[in-house]
Amino acid sequence: MNNRITLKKIAAEFNVSIATVSKALNDSHEISLKTKEKIQEFAKRHHYKPNKIALSLLNKKTKTLGVIIPNIMNSFFTEVFVGIEEKATELGYNLISCISNESHDKEVNTVELLKSGTIDGFIVSIAEETQINKNFSHFNDAINEGVPIVLFDRVTDEIECDKVIVNDFEGARHATDHLIKTGCKKIALVSIIDNLSVGKLRVEGYKQALLDHNIPINEKIIVRLNKKEDLETSMKIVLSDKSIDGLLCLEESSAIQSLQLIKSMNYKIPEEMSIICFTNGKLPQHVTPTITTISQHGKYIGEMATKMLVDRLESKSELEFTTKIIKTSLIERGTTFSLK
Incomplete structure (x- = not known):
């Protein structure tokens, strides 16, 4: 017998809708203080833990970002991913990370797999094969279906979206x-x-x-x-x-x-x-x-790309697409003379 407490069981207990229970547990101002207190106390007493999949279906948000990078062996992309992961965690989002291995077909399949309700948006650096054949339709299809994308480092003018690039x-x-x-x-x-x-x-x-x-x-x-x-x-x-x-x-x-x-x-x-x-x-x-x-500054690029995507996901109004340009720095070491 399944004794796990669910939104449905809490709703039945108080004869309210599942949506009302969800709002009460999230401390929404739309629910009266008395109702919120009763529902929250009941949930706490019965050790309620939210079902993330059910909540995502209810709210139409997964709180998950998809990350597609071309090559994990490249230290730059590793640094970017560290920045993405830290900023996503700070903002309350999970990640699904994939590697295209510079393959157009793998990139297309990954976008198709993830865009149908698995993630809320993508952070992507374009695969080498995709840049060579200039076929970006999989990204434009995702955007047209309401899944926002932030491109970083390897970008193209043929995709209208937010971008973070290095100069x-x-x-x-x-x-x-x-x-x-x-x-x-x-x-x-x-x-x-x-x-x-x-x-x-x-x-x-x-x-x-x-x-x-x-x-x-x-x-x-x-x-x-x-x-x-x-x-x-x-x-x-x-x-x-x-x-x-x-x-x-x-x-x-x-x-x-x-x-x-x-x-x-x-x-x-x-x-x-x-x-x-x-x-x-x-x-x-x-x-x-x-x-x-x-x-x-790969880590900063990752942080910036993540913030741009989450800002778009959580904005109540339509935002203009922007491109952030990150300046490089020269780190002097043993293979050059210093400027005097």
Whole structure:
């Protein structure tokens, strides 16, 4: 026999509706003080615990957010997720987190699975395959069905929603400017994320810094690779030009590989070769020498994205879509000289 106390049993006890019991337990001003006190006292005496699924059906809210990130092995996304989790907990929301593994099909299936009443809204960074094929219909369908989305980092103008982005253009411009101002004359760039919106913006920022200093852009020392291509071979070809004295890596795994290669070629760092990379994860801090990085403030991005989504979910009125731009910071370490 099931003796578990439920909203239905409490409603039958006082001959009121389930909605009235729910409002009384949530201390709603719509219910008289006398009725609230009787219902709350009865619930407490019988050790009532709310059924979250039933409440979500009643209120049409799950108090759960869906998070889809492309790659958990990337330290930036790990930092963002920490920020999302902490802010969601603070605001009283649970999370369902999924990894697209850069797959368009997996991303589509995840959105389809979660959007039908499982979650109240999504926080997403778009998968690489989705950015390549430019098919965003699954996100637009979710929004049209009333499920709000906040995009972060990897975004597109083809989805009208709230967004939190890093100023990747300015971050790369700042990094390249730092290399030039600390004495570098010929700066190579390595990117294994050229298919991504953030990768393209970083290349443009690098080029703009060169133009700012009247340095000609040399496409031959801009290394663009996909993740299956051999970075070491490509870098050896580029570094056969001994006049190259600076390197900007657009993410940290290529920076670690490049550092190992440069050390094996007996370069003095930073005297003969200076290196800066995106992003400020753990790896650049635990190699020798430690790598100067561009920090994207991932945890803050996660907190901001979560707050924007919850604000939209809980707003009584329609909100305009907004885009928050997060500034990067340069963290100086052992692979560059300091500006004096």
